[in-house]
Amino acid sequence: MGQGKYIGVLSSGGDAPGMNAAIRAVVRTGIYHGNTMFGIKRGYQGMIEGDIEQVNRYFVSNIIKDGGTVLQTARSSEFLTKEGREKAFKSLKRFGIDSIIVIGGDGSFRGLHQLIQEFPIQGIGVPGTIDNDLYGTDFTIGFDTAVNTALEAIDKIRDTASSHSRLFIIEVMGRTSGYIALYTGIGGGAEDILIPESPMQIPQLVSELEAQYKAGKKSSIIVIAEGETTGGAAEIKAAIERVINWDIKVSVLGHVQRGGDPSAFDRVLASRLGYESVLAVMNNETDKMVGMVNKSPVLTPLQDTWTKKKDMDLTYLKMNEVLAAQQVKALEVTV
Numbered sequence: 001m002g003q004g005k006y007i008g009v010l011s012s013g014g015d016a017p018g019m020n021a022a023i024r025a026v027v028r029t030g031i032y033h034g035n036t037m038f039g040i041k042r043g044y045q046g047m048i049e050g051d052i053e054q055v056n057r058y059f060v061s062n063i064i065k066d067g068g069t070v071l072q073t074a075r076s077s078e079f080l081t082k083e084g085r086e087k088a089f090k091s092l093k094r095f096g097i098d099s100i101i102v103i104g105g106d107g108s109f110r111g112l113h114q115l116i117q118e119f120p121i122q123g124i125g126v127p128g129t130i131d132n133d134l135y136g137t138d139f140t141i142g143f144d145t146a147v148n149t150a151l152e153a154i155d156k157i158r159d160t161a162s163s164h165s166r167l168f169i170i171e172v173m174g175r176t177s178g179y180i181a182l183y184t185g186i187g188g189g190a191e192d193i194l195i196p197e198s199p200m201q202i203p204q205l206v207s208e209l210e211a212q213y214k215a216g217k218k219s220s221i222i223v224i225a226e227g228e229t230t231g232g233a234a235e236i237k238a239a240i241e242r243v244i245n246w247d248i249k250v251s252v253l254g255h256v257q258r259g260g261d262p263s264a265f266d267r268v269l270a271s272r273l274g275y276e277s278v279l280a281v282m283n284n285e286t287d288k289m290v291g292m293v294n295k296s297p298v299l300t301p302l303q304d305t306w307t308k309k310k311d312m313d314l315t316y317l318k319m320n321e322v323l324a325a326q327q328v329k330a331l332e333v334t335v
């Protein structure tokens with residue numbers, strides 16, 4: 001193992017709960033093994049502007065429990081240009097940084113891959129995004145916390161939905177991925193879950209709901225992924241209203257899903273991935289993401305993380321249909 005590298009760490013793209021735990025693990029593992037560690041602020045934009053400082057182990061004291069990211073983050077349009085990346089590389093060289101660890105999602109990894117192709121810099125990615133949409137890891141940092149946050153909101157909406165006999169269409173984040181919707185839908189006992197991985201046509205949804213309504217169902221929850229492709233919450237609401245006389249509300253949970261203290265799962269995952277990323281750098285690995293697959297650390301070429309499709313077990317969707325249908329049946333018996 002080579003030692004004594006100059007390693008920069010940054011968080012990039014949308015923040016995710018657990019990024020701080022990952023930063024802490026990177027900084028402390030790096031220092032433990034005799035490397036010099038740097039914090040790069042505001043993602044690639046901070047890299048371009050040279051917003052970089054050497055950090056010691058105390059820089060990351062008491063942050064494992066905090067949401068957000070102490071290094072802050074950004075989506076940099078300047079970094080999408082060759083000139084921007086050249087400026088960024090020059091900043092890294094000014095600090096003597098020879099390797100970087102990027103905590104982020106697919107956009108951040110595309111940027112890292114591009115930088116590595118163009119300039120002599122070593123780089124490893126750590127999957128940090130609530131979307132859980134990266135190939136090469138079972139879970140991304142922040143997903144578990146986001147799901148629990150959304151679930152808490154759905155539970156509360158369930159109370160008001162049943163008090164008012166309303167149908168709620170709840171939109172959750174995930175960009176083009178339906179993982180957050182799938183997990184929150186199942187956890188929240190949703191009657192329907194709409195995700196891009198298995199698009200449901202609106203007429204089918206409407207007839208299912210009509211059957212539930214006629215069977216005496218008083219309230220209902222539909223969880224819809226923001227990347228759902230058949231129409232979006234507003235269009236679905238309008239389609240249902242044309243057929244069923246049900247009081248329907250749309251609730252978009254939004255950025256609340258990105259904040260909050262990370263769950264125990266995310267803290268442990270982030271710590272392990274941060275630790276593994278430094279070992280990968282010290283082993284001279286580059287242009288790869290470190291993930292956890294079947295409980296073991298795995299390195300995946302960065303390009304595969306966005307070009308290959310992460311498998312989703314659609315049995316969970318089928319299972320939810322069965323569980324929701326059983327709820328209607330039970331009602332049919334009691335009314």
Ligand code: F6P
Pocket residue numbers: 014075105129130131173174175226258
């Ligand atoms: O990638 C994380 C994410 O929260 C997505 O789920 C969402 O589509 C997007 O970021 C929102 O981005 P922004 O915070 O830039 O509006």
